Amino acid sequence: MTFYLPIAEIEINLLIILFFGFIVGFMSGLFGVGGGFLMTPLLIFMGIPPSTAVGTESVQILGSSVSGAIAHGRKKNIDYEIGSFLLIGGIFGSTFGIMIFNFLKESGNIDLIINILYVIFLLVIGILMLIESIFSLVRKPRILKKIYKKKRNFLDYLPFKLRFRQSGIYMSILLPVIVGSFTGFLASLMGVGGGFVMVPAMIYLFRMGTVSAIGTSLFQIVFVTLNVSILQATYNLSVDLILAVFLLIGGVIGAQYGSKYTSKFKGEQIRVFLALIVIIVCIKMGLELINEPPMNSRIIIQDAF
Amino acid sequence: MHFSFIKIIFLFSLFLHSFEIKSNVLIFDVSQKKVSVSSDSEDTHFTIYGFSNSPKNLVLKITGPNQKVVLQKKKKVFGMWTWNKTGEFSYPSLFHYYTNIINNEIDFHVKKDLVDNIKLIGKDDDNLKKELIDKKMSIDLFSIKNESFELLSDGAPLFFRIPIKLPKNSPAGKYLVSMNLMDKGSKFETKKIQIFVEKPGISSFIFEFAHRFSFLYGVFSAMIAIGLGITAGFIFKKN
Numbered sequence: 001m002t003f004y005l006p007i008a009e010i011e012i013n014l015l016i017i018l019f020f021g022f023i024v025g026f027m028s029g030l031f032g033v034g035g036g037f038l039m040t041p042l043l044i045f046m047g048i049p050p051s052t053a054v055g056t057e058s059v060q061i062l063g064s065s066v067s068g069a070i071a072h073g074r075k076k077n078i079d080y081e082i083g084s085f086l087l088i089g090g091i092f093g094s095t096f097g098i099m100i101f102n103f104l105k106e107s108g109n110i111d112l113i114i115n116i117l118y119v120i121f122l123l124v125i126g127i128l129m130l131i132e133s134i135f136s137l138v139r140k141p142r143i144l145k146k147i148y149k150k151k152r153n154f155l156d157y158l159p160f161k162l163r164f165r166q167s168g169i170y171m172s173i174l175l176p177v178i179v180g181s182f183t184g185f186l187a188s189l190m191g192v193g194g195g196f197v198m199v200p201a202m203i204y205l206f207r208m209g210t211v212s213a214i215g216t217s218l219f220q221i222v223f224v225t226l227n228v229s230i231l232q233a234t235y236n237l238s239v240d241l242i243l244a245v246f247l248l249i250g251g252v253i254g255a256q257y258g259s260k261y262t263s264k265f266k267g268e269q270i271r272v273f274l275a276l277i278v279i280i281v282c283i284k285m286g287l288e289l290i291n292e293p294p295m296n297s298r299i300i301i302q303d304a305f
Numbered sequence: 306m307h308f309s310f311i312k313i314i315f316l317f318s319l320f321l322h323s324f325e326i327k328s329n330v331l332i333f334d335v336s337q338k339k340v341s342v343s344s345d346s347e348d349t350h351f352t353i354y355g356f357s358n359s360p361k362n363l364v365l366k367i368t369g370p371n372q373k374v375v376l377q378k379k380k381k382v383f384g385m386w387t388w389n390k391t392g393e394f395s396y397p398s399l400f401h402y403y404t405n406i407i408n409n410e411i412d413f414h415v416k417k418d419l420v421d422n423i424k425l426i427g428k429d430d431d432n433l434k435k436e437l438i439d440k441k442m443s444i445d446l447f448s449i450k451n452e453s454f455e456l457l458s459d460g461a462p463l464f465f466r467i468p469i470k471l472p473k474n475s476p477a478g479k480y481l482v483s484m485n486l487m488d489k490g491s492k493f494e495t496k497k498i499q500i501f502v503e504k505p506g507i508s509s510f511i512f513e514f515a516h517r518f519s520f521l522y523g524v525f526s527a528m529i530a531i532g533l534g535i536t537a538g539f540i541f542k543k544n
Contacts, residue, residue: 004473006512063530067538108377108388116385226527233515233523241511241526248530252537289385297440298388300375301516 007240021250029258036192055238057191062225077215089180090224097188122282133271362487369399370478407451445472
């Protein structure tokens with residue numbers, strides 16, 4: 001079932017794409033993560049050019065997050081006020097990111113930047129997750145009765161404060177705009193949704209509830225990946241629809257099976273396993289950086305007329 | 306006396322003209338003007354039929370639609386490999402030459418023609434052009450096939466046919482087919498025949514759509530993803 005991917009410009013077996021889509025979808029369901037930060041490196045390992053992997057992954061994330069966002073919307077888990085400011089930042093950050101992407105693609109350095117960003121992010125996430133989950137496994141379970149006292153920090157002194165009624169938060173609108181911009185920037189350069197940055201930021205910086213943070217994050221991801229998908233296709237010609245569709249099909253089915261196995265493991269065990277996968281992917285990405293490419297030169301088609 | 310001189314000059318020029326025509330008759334045509342290049346077919350795509358009264362150096366040239374490309378070369382930065390933009394080119398996406406014989410003259414003409422037709426945007430650099438030609442030859446989009454004429458008659462006049470098979474990665478669009486007759490430095494070129502190459506299948510459609518209507522393609526891709534996502538959510542919700 002070999003097929004020529006028209007934008008990635010390589011011939012690939014579609015069953016392999018379905019299989020990897022399924023595997024990453026399974027892990028997404030099992031670990032409760034988006035999967036973009038695992039899928040993009042995997043596509044690069046399969047020989048898909050990094051720029052096409054990033055652009056295509058945006059389309060896949062859009063498809064896989066839309067039904068989750070609708071479901072959270074129905075359950076009223078989305079704070080639309082905070083989500084709107086995250087979205088404003090996200091649109092700005094992702095559009096700026098696409099401009100940088102375009103500049104780097106023209107100069108030939110986009111692959112290097114994508115690989116470096118992945119190595120840094122995966123290393124940080126993998127190590128933090130591994131340390132946290134190992135400590136959780138080793139420590140004896142304790143029931144902590146912690147009286148949470150809100151301490152004022154520098155974030156409370158930011159200007160343009162607004163009361164967000166649904167979440168009961170009083171904070172500067174700059175905070176969601178900055179977080180949204182950062183994740184939008186990452187979405188355009190790395191082909192990720194950015195939930196792994198946004199959800200912890202919303203819980204620890206905005207002090208939102210976990211469910212509301214996840215719902216609002218998905219709301220922002222849908223519109224930011226929509227923006228990234230259209231801009232990537234328009235300016236960078238880096239969206240391979242055939243690849244995206246097969247990844248989406250494999251991913252959606254895999255996620256359903258993965259979520260069924262979540263209850264069979266302890267949370268800490270799952271996190272150790274995920275951390276190890278992230279670190280292995282990080283090492284492989286690092287090797288990609290130092291391994292000499294087999295070809296001396298390559299041709300990038302810019303325009304056909 | 307004056308009239309006779311003009312008459313002689315006129316007759317002499319007519320003789321020369323007829324000699325030129327007579328010595329350089331080269332006629333050809335293509336078996337079909339609409340060609341379909343599918344990824345699974347191994348058959349000949351079309352055939353050239355021709356006639357020449359002189360079995361000299363004959364060259365058939367096929368050029369594909371124009372495209373603008375960037376050539377990148379690998380470069381090491383702080384121990385890491387990256388790509389460096391070395392040139393921007395505008396040229397026909399496909400150059401195929403078919404010759405009836407192989408000799409130095411024909412080889413020189415063909416290679417010169419290939420280099421001359423590649424336009425480097427900005428500063429000209431023959432090394433970069435050579436790099437690009439090697440690269441395109443490695444993926445069969447540029448090729449020189451010597452001794453590829455199938456003769457239908459012995460000696461002069463020469464009736465021939467040339468079976469043409471385009472590579473799977475040939476872009477769709479308008480192609481130009483022409484023939485050259487080369488003889489001791491002089492070159493006679495026929496008029497160009499236009500053929501249209503189409504590539505059936507979803508890959509070709511996606512490529513054309515993405516390159517010609519990028520914005521619409523982006524919107525279409527996003528709509529497909531949203532549609533699939535909602536459908537999947539609906540199916541698994543029911544299950």
